[in-house]
Each structure stands twice: as C-alpha cells, then as structure tokens.
Amino acid sequence: MKTNEFRTHAHRVVDWMADYLESIETYPVKSTVSPGDIFIQIPDQPPENGEPVDQIMNDLDRIIMPGMTHWQSPNFFAYFPANSSYPSLLAEMITSCMGAQCMIWETSPAAAELEERMMNWLAGMIGLPQTFHGVIQDTASTSTLAALITAREKFTNYEINDQGFGNQPDFRVYCSTETHSSVEKAVKIAGFGKRNLVKIPVDREFRIVPENLEKTIMHDRKQGKVPLCVVATIGTTGTTSIDPLKEISDICKRHQLWLHVDAAMAGTALILPEYRWMIEGIELVDSFVFNPHKWMFTNFDCSAYFVRDPESLIRTFEILPEYLKTRTRGMVNDYRDWGIPLGRRFRALKLWFVIREFGVKGLQEKIRLHLALATKLKEMILGDQHVELMAPVPLNTVCFRIKPDGIEDEETINRYNEQLLQELNSSGKLYLTHTKLNGKYTLRMVIAQTNVTEQHVIRAWETIRAYAARITEQ
Numbered sequence: 001m002k003t004n005e006f007r008t009h010a011h012r013v014v015d016w017m018a019d020y021l022e023s024i025e026t027y028p029v030k031s032t033v034s035p036g037d038i039f040i041q042i043p044d045q046p047p048e049n050g051e052p053v054d055q056i057m058n059d060l061d062r063i064i065m066p067g068m069t070h071w072q073s074p075n076f077f078a079y080f081p082a083n084s085s086y087p088s089l090l091a092e093m094i095t096s097c098m099g100a101q102c103m104i105w106e107t108s109p110a111a112a113e114l115e116e117r118m119m120n121w122l123a124g125m126i127g128l129p130q131t132f133h134g135v136i137q138d139t140a141s142t143s144t145l146a147a148l149i150t151a152r153e154k155f156t157n158y159e160i161n162d163q164g165f166g167n168q169p170d171f172r173v174y175c176s177t178e179t180h181s182s183v184e185k186a187v188k189i190a191g192f193g194k195r196n197l198v199k200i201p202v203d204r205e206f207r208i209v210p211e212n213l214e215k216t217i218m219h220d221r222k223q224g225k226v227p228l229c230v231v232a233t234i235g236t237t238g239t240t241s242i243d244p245l246k247e248i249s250d251i252c253k254r255h256q257l258w259l260h261v262d263a264a265m266a267g268t269a270l271i272l273p274e275y276r277w278m279i280e281g282i283e284l285v286d287s288f289v290f291n292p293h294k295w296m297f298t299n300f301d302c303s304a305y306f307v308r309d310p311e312s313l314i315r316t317f318e319i320l321p322e323y324l325k326t327r328t329r330g331m332v333n334d335y336r337d338w339g340i341p342l343g344r345r346f347r348a349l350k351l352w353f354v355i356r357e358f359g360v361k362g363l364q365e366k367i368r369l370h371l372a373l374a375t376k377l378k379e380m381i382l383g384d385q386h387v388e389l390m391a392p393v394p395l396n397t398v399c400f401r402i403k404p405d406g407i408e409d410e411e412t413i414n415r416y417n418e419q420l421l422q423e424l425n426s427s428g429k430l431y432l433t434h435t436k437l438n439g440k441y442t443l444r445m446v447i448a449q450t451n452v453t454e455q456h457v458i459r460a461w462e463t464i465r466a467y468a469a470r471i472t473e474q
C-alpha cells in the first residue's frame with residue numbers, strides 16, 4: 001500500500017468509525033452468533049497473494065461485525081464498562097500511527113514525561129496524597145500482581161527475587177469473599193499458593209468485616225504463618241460495595257502489612273470530592289489501582305497504578321542488560337522497571353487527550369449523571385412490588401431480581417431471573433449480566449457507558465418490566 005492509498009483508505013475508515021458510532025444503537029447490543037459461526041467463515045489458510053482493502057473492509061462488515069458485542073452502545077449495562085470517547089479514539093489512532101515502544105525514557109522522552117505528568121494529574125484529580133507516584137499498566141490484574149510481588153520482595157529484603165522461595169514460610173494474603181478473581185490469580189502467579197489467600201467474610205452490605213480480618217491475622221501468626229498483605233476493594237465487581245479502608249489501614253499499620261487497594265472501576269468516582277470518603281485512610285495505603293479504561297472514557301488498555309514507595313517497586317522489577325544501559329539512567333523514569341513487560345505502548349497520550357478535551361468539570365458532570373441515573377433506577381425498583389433490590393447502591397451498579405407473585409421457592413425465583421436475563425440479552429435491546437448474592441440469582445445493571453442518558457435507562461427499565469411480566473404470566 002502506498003501513502004496516497006493509505007490516505008484514501010484511512011479517511012474511509014474514519015467515516016466507517018463515525019458511521020458505526022452514530023448508528024450503534026441499531027445493532028443488537030450482545031452478539032447473537034453461535035460458537036464457531038465466525039470461525040467457519042474465515043479460510044483455513046492465509047491468502048497467497050495480497051487482497052484489496054475494499055474486499056477486507058467488506059468482509060469486516062459481513063463476517064466480523066455480526067460477531068461483535070457493542071461495548072460502546074449506551075444500552076450496554078453488563079459487567080463493568082470498557083468506555084471509549086472521541087478524544088480517546090483520536091489519540092489511539094495517533095499512538096498506533098507512531099507505533100513507538102515506550103519502554104525507557106530514551107525510546108521516547110515525551111512518552112515517559114507525559115506519563116509522569118498524567119499520573120500526577122490523575123493522582124490530584126482523585127485526591128491521592130502527593131506522596132503517591134503513578135505508572136500506567138495494562139490492566140488492574142497486572143497492577144495487583146505487581147503489588148503482591150513488590151510486597152513479597154520488600155518483606156523478604158528482595159531475597160525471593162534472588163534465591164527463590166527455598167525454605168520461606170507460608171505468606172498470607174487477605175481479601176474479602178467479594179474480591180475480584182484477579183487477586184487469586186496474582187496470589188498463584190506470585191508463588192504464594194492459593195491456599196494462602198484468605199477470604200474474609202463480608203457484612204450484609206458485602207463489605208469486609210475488619211474485626212474478622214484482624215482476628216484471622218492474629219490467629220495465622222500464632223500458627224506460624226506470615227501475614228503479608230491485605231487487598232481492600234473500593235467498588236467490588238458484584239455490587240460495588242466499599243471496604244472500610246480506614247479501619248483496614250489501621251489494622252495493616254498495627255500488624256505491618258502491605259495494603260493494596262483495588263478500585264478498578266470505582267476509582268473514577270473519586271474525581272468527585274463528595275466520594276472521597278471512600279479513601280479515608282489512604283495515607284497508609286502502599287499501592288492503589290484504578291482503570292481509566294473502565295469508567296473514565298479512555299480506551300482499553302490504561303490502568304493507573306500508584307505506589308507510595310516507587311523505590312521498592314523499581315528494585316523488585318528492574319533489570320539492566322547491556323543493551324538497555326543509557327546515560328540518562330537515574331535522571332529520568334524508565335518505566336520498564338515499574339512493572340512486568342519491557343515493551344510499552346504510548347498510553348499516556350489518550351489520557352492527555354481525554355482529560356484535556358473533557359476537562360475535569362466535564363468528567364465530573366458525566367460521572368455525576370451516571371450516579372444520579374443509578375439512584376433513579378434504584379428508586380424505580382423500590383417503588384415496584386414485583387422487583388427486589390438485592391444490594392445497596394453506593395455507586396453506578398444496581399442489583400435486583402424479579403419476584404413473581406405468590407412464589408416463595410428460591411430455586412424457582414432463580415430460574416425466573418435466569419430466563420429473564422437470557423431473553424433480555426437475546427432481544428438485542430440491551431445487555432445485562434448477573435451475579436449470585438447469598439445464593440440468589442441477581443441481575444446487575446451498570447449505568448456507566450460513556451453516552452448513556454436518562455432515556456436509555458428508562459427504556460431499559462420498561463423493557464425489563466415488560467419481559468418480566470411476560471415470563472411471570474406464563
């Protein structure tokens with residue numbers, strides 16, 4: 001492809017993008033294809049000779065698009081969002097175009113310095129103390145893994161990095177039963193062993209019970225285990241419950257444990273000063289992660305990882321082969337030493353575009369709208385005798401189930417709700433996912449998509465009520 005051809009195709013791709021986003025509500029939100037439908041349409045061998053871009057674009061529309069779920073649809077209420085926005089897309093195109101490897105300062109000084117600035121901006125925007133230093137990771141899972149490995153190394157004076165586990169004792173990591181699965185994954189990868197992840201029960205609002213946490217830590221210590229780290233969650237995946245950080249941080253201080261905070265989705269709400277109560281106790285936190293790639297309108301991937309002591313992070317991950325030695329080492333941030341991968345995309349650029357184009361006020365307005373819409377939905381649910389609110393709504397996620405008249409059997413109610421979810425999602429009108437709360441099948445509606453409005457929420461609610469009525473009348 002020549003440059004002038006690229007120019008023509010690229011303009012058409014941008015038109016394709018604008019058309020797609022403009023008409024996104026005409027697609028079924030959740031793809032309706034069956035397993036293997038796409039696979040059989042792709043030839044089993046690659047083409048011998050190059051093919052025209054027009055043909056590839058046609059196949060994109062014909063083969064690929066039916067197999068896509070539309071995360072940027074304002075009728076997407078599933079999981080947690082993976083939001084995009086126009087400024088983020090612009091930056092992503094430029095990042096792809098330059099294709100820079102931002103592993104160290106020398107390989108693109110602007111990328112390293114913009115990243116440092118953006119992390120400082122973000123820290124200020126969400127109310128982290130100035131003692132925190134940030135770095136962009138790919139995901140919250142990776143950030144949490146980095147936290148656990150750093151905790152491990154700091155605690156053992158970097159001995160496991162050097163010697164391996166040898167005769168090390170059983171290190172214990174604590175979280176709640178509602179904690180995201182990425183913590184268990186990190187515990188496995190960091191070499192602690194899954195049996196050393198201790199899941200503390202939660203209270204009726206799905207928050208960790210600090211007294212139980214402390215008792216378990218003391219009990220473990222008596223048994224010869226070595227308590228190492230607590231992971232607190234701000235905004236759990238099931239219900240967005242908020243662990244009591246102040247009490248947890250006091251416990252960690254008393255017992256000298258590393259405290260990691262997973263605020264993957266909910267961290268964005270901290271842009272609103274009225275939500276900063278969620279991080280009371282933050283001064284004692286060792287590491288904190290939140291994902292602008294979830295609720296902050298910044299394309300996947302972009303996870304903001306903050307640490308109080310960057311030295312221990314760097315000491316844990318640094319490597320220095322001859323070919324990476326530079327004259328600027330020590331004067332600048334070489335982010336390859338702040339995490340696992342060597343190669344890094346220029347991800348700070350999209351943050352810069354998003355934060356500047358929205359402005360802090362613009363971001364706040366959107367987040368406030370989403371939170372207000374969640375409250376509105378909660379109120380509609382509370383006013384409806386056939387629907388049961390299943391968890392408090394501290395943020396943007398509403399958990400509920402339908403409760404048909406005269407039916408008390410939990411299994412039957414579970415089946416009704418499972419069928420309801422299935423039918424709603426196959427309708428293509430909206431997309432919800434579920435969780436189980438105390439054994440009860442619960443629908444989750446997350447109101448956080450970049451372009452969601454009150455109309456979308458009301459229409460979704462009417463659809464849910466209509467489908468529920470149809471099922472219960474059968």
Ligand SMILES: *Cc1c(COP(=O)(O)O)cnc(C)c1O
Nearest residue numbers: 139140141180182237262264265
């Ligand atoms: C989404 C989520 C994660 C995982 O995020 P990734 O960036 O996909 O790894 C972890 N913790 C919580 C609370 C989450 O909501």
